[in-house]
Amino acid sequence: MALLPYSRSIFLIISLLLTLSSISAAELDAHHYDKTCPQVEKIISETVQRASTFDPKVPARILRMFFHDCFIRGCDASILLDSSVGNKAEKDGPPNLSVHSFYVIDEAKSKLEKACPHTVSCADIIAIAARDVVALSGGPSWDVLKGRKDGRISKASETVNLPAPTLNxxxxxxxxxxxxxxxxxxxxxxxxxxxxxxxxxxxxxxxxxxxxxxxxxxxxxxxxxxxxxxxxxxxxxxxxxxxxxxxxxxxxxxxxxxxxxxxxxxxxxxxxxxxxxxxxxxxxxxxxxxxxxxxxxxxxxxxxxxxxxxxxxxxxxxxxxxxxxxx
Structure with a gap:
């Protein structure tokens, strides 16, 4: 049965939206850095382990950081961006004032920039570090899928969307x-x-x-x-x-x-x-x-x-x- 002009237009719009969504969706892969930065997991793991040895609060803070990052704009490391003139960033939103340990991710990033410049996203570092702190604390381990990009927007006002400890x-x-x-x-x-x-x-x-x-x-x-x-x-x-x-x-x-x-x-x-x-x-x-x-x-x-x-x-x-x- 032939599509009516109106139906054909709707069909084309839906098809276009589906195409755009498939283009924008990143394909994550556990082997994303195998050729471009094969030492990525080793560098992050050593950094996290060292920090956790000096500060036992690091594992909980890194895991919470991953949750809070992904819940706002998706897993894009927007939680790591500093506030600037005219913009108060996520890390300065009330629910994130107790997250801390951002320095661990910054340290891992600094090492990775020396080993494989402009290759590993901050968002992937958080995801890998979250896995590492769970495993380091006696929990399970898994292959982290990688290939995330870092976001450019971070707003403290959006942290109201984080699940509060009073929700039913x-x-x-x-x-x-x-x-x-x-x-x-x-x-x-x-x-x-x-x-x-x-x-x-x-x-x-x-x-x-x-x-x-x-x-x-x-x-x-x-x-x-x-x-x-x-x-x-x-x-x-x-x-x-x-x-x-x-x-x-x-x-x-x-x-x-x-x-x-x-x-x-x-x-x-x-x-x-x-x-x-x-x-x-x-x-x-x-x-x-x-x-x-x-x-x-x-x-x-x-x-x-x-x-x-x-x-x-x-x-x-x-x-x-x-x-x-x-x-």
């Missing part, structure tokens, strides 16, 4: 869906919280005047909540409040394992967003499965990290000479 399951599902990630990916990637530390400000609302009926969030384990209240007293009640006070995100915070999920089932999830995974039938079964089987969690984590690493990847962009500024 429906809000989390919606946030991850916008990045092409499903419910299982969301629960799996939340397991990255097995590494890390949180300041009181991110969970303090659960400990004091939580609601009209409850002073403490009733989903919190009672003894755990009382211990947290000692660490995080009511704000502004003491002029000597320690603003660096906080709590590790699970009981084995320097080891990448499935303890995060066991803690959730025990009512010891630090963030309400984490604890909400237990109270919703769409996510509880995944939490239970990972709490019972660490190898299953590791397998799914690798799959979800590879999916996350593809978010927003395109041919548009550049390979920065300095990760802090555009070329």
């Amino acid at each position: 399951v429906s809000q989390l599902i919606q946030s991850f869906a916008k990045r092409g990630l499903g419910v299982k990916d969301m629960v799996t990637l939340s397991g990255g919280h097995t590494l890390g530390f949180s300041h009181c400000s991110s969970f303090q609302a659960r400990l004091h005047n939580f609601s009209f009926l409850h002073d403490i969030d009733p989903t919190l384990n009672t003894q755990f909540a009382l211990n947290l209240k000692k660490i995080c007293p009511k704000p502004n009640t003491n002029a000597n409040t320690n603003f660096s006070a906080g709590q590790f995100l699970d009981s084995t915070a320097s080891v990448f394992d499935n303890d995060y999920y066991r803690q959730l089932l025990a009512g010891k999830g630090l963030f309400s967003s984490d604890q909400s995974l237990v109270g919703d039938h769409r996510t509880r079964w995944i939490v239970e499965a990972f709490a019972k089987d660490q190898s299953l969690f590791f397998t799914e984590f690798v799959a979800s990290m590879l999916k996350l690493g593809n978010v927003g990847v395109s041919e548009n962009g550049e390979v920065r000479l300095n990760c802090k500024v555009v070329n």
Whole structure:
């Protein structure tokens, strides 16, 4: 049957859009640098390992950096760009003020520029470093797909789109869906919280005047909540409040394992967003499965990290000479 003029126009427009999308989408490949920079993984791994030896907070910070980068404009290293006159960059947005350890990526980039100039993107360095810190902490390893380009735009105002520690399951599902990630990916990637530390400000609302009926969030384990209240007293009640006070995100915070999920089932999830995974039938079964089987969690984590690493990847962009500024 012949297409009507209007239908033919719509068909052509759709075909053009599909063609453009296929052109802009970058093809990532685990062997992308085999010929142009064969030592890329060795240089990054050694840099990350050395930094982690001197600062045990580096693994959690690098992993968080990867998440926060990919969630804004895709995995384009926009989180690494410095603010400039007239533009406040992502790294200076409120959710990213505690990311830190940008110097690790800068150091790896500096070494790579000497070994293979203008070849390895900052975005690929973050992706490889994220894999390395997971493996270094006892978690799984995988072949990182490479070939990302570095973005030229970074806006602090866009960091409001990062999942907040107060979101409920429906809000989390919606946030991850916008990045092409499903419910299982969301629960799996939340397991990255097995590494890390949180300041009181991110969970303090659960400990004091939580609601009209409850002073403490009733989903919190009672003894755990009382211990947290000692660490995080009511704000502004003491002029000597320690603003660096906080709590590790699970009981084995320097080891990448499935303890995060066991803690959730025990009512010891630090963030309400984490604890909400237990109270919703769409996510509880995944939490239970990972709490019972660490190898299953590791397998799914690798799959979800590879999916996350593809978010927003395109041919548009550049390979920065300095990760802090555009070329």
